[in-house]
Amino acid sequence: MTDSVTDKLQLREQRNSQKRNEKKALIADSALQALHELGFANTSLRDIAARAGLSLGMLHYYFEDKTALIAYCVKTYKSGFMASLEGALAGEQDRAAVVARLSGVLAFAIFNDGPTHRLWYDIRNQALFDPAFRETVNDIEQSLVQVMKNAWVLAGHSDSSFSPLVYSAVDGAFQYLVHQQALGVAKNQQAIAGELQWVLERIL
Template sequence: MNEMPTKLKDRADRKTAKRDAKKRQIAESAILALKELGYANTGLRDIAAHSDLSLGMLHYYFEDRAELIIYCVEIYKQEFVRKFVDALETAHGRDQVIDAFTEALVASIVDDNMTHRLWYDIRTQAMFDEAFRPVVANIEEALIGILRTAFDKAGHGAPSNIDIHYALLDGAFRYIMQAQIGAPARTRDELTALFQKLLSQIL
């Protein structure tokens, strides 16, 4: 008796999964355009061109540019957070935490420098456009959670003002990341030494 509703649900689930896969494919292409041009200089036509889609097809999956960009930032930062969670998972004690955290920060700057520009661009836009504020707040809460985990793994628990510690680390990370865009950029060894010293002070 339940066979037909089950079939309908399975069909709906497949359709949703297919739609989600297409949205992610579009977002991954959009991120390439956004990394190159930045938020202010990237319109839906630019994104459509990078995605090999018509503007109408893009609107079919996303209501407007803000919805697409929010989706892009969520995907990017989910991956960013996952890398740090994985890096800290097997670290125990302050020295191991500093080493693991440092390695993840350095790899992120070296490998994802251009994508970080997009994150800081969107975070700045959130001060002017309230559409971006919820996703920025959620991401920053996840980033604070990473630092809280680092404190816990280091063996002395997170301080009550962990948001200030996060702000200090984030400010240093942004400054160092931005400096990599110009010349001469720091080497991986120089970045490693820099973040180890910084994390030794924070943790």
């Protein structure tokens, strides 16, 4: 096979892979809409297929089952969320700035993407009982721990003094505020940022 033919085949394969990934991303958007409205337990693949304008068979072409689809959705969103946290911390060397920037990004996430974070906590709980979610949940959680470790060091602490319990404390505050928004004890973004800043000042 000539180099020219090989190059064309590789290019075609790359295009097909890109199209497949784009389609999966569109399906994930439809899935998140359904999950926000119905919750994990009440959302079926048929619900998601209907929102995505696909047959159930076509949906199975892209995702083996509901677990695979949900894991993809959560992992995709959390990757973007972690990137925003890392971006907020980039270049910061002052504790006050780290606290302010981090509380701002977390508050934005709660105020604007609360339903997706509620889904994350739902899936994290499911992982206690369903092994199918454990690898995805563990990967995401370890990445979040690393982000918090970076914040810890930037705030002036030594790398060796960090404990994952620092992440756990911040996550507990974040989860509480996510749930408060969902339960109707809603605050504006600025108020949420203020509460998170109060917590982070005591943890970091």
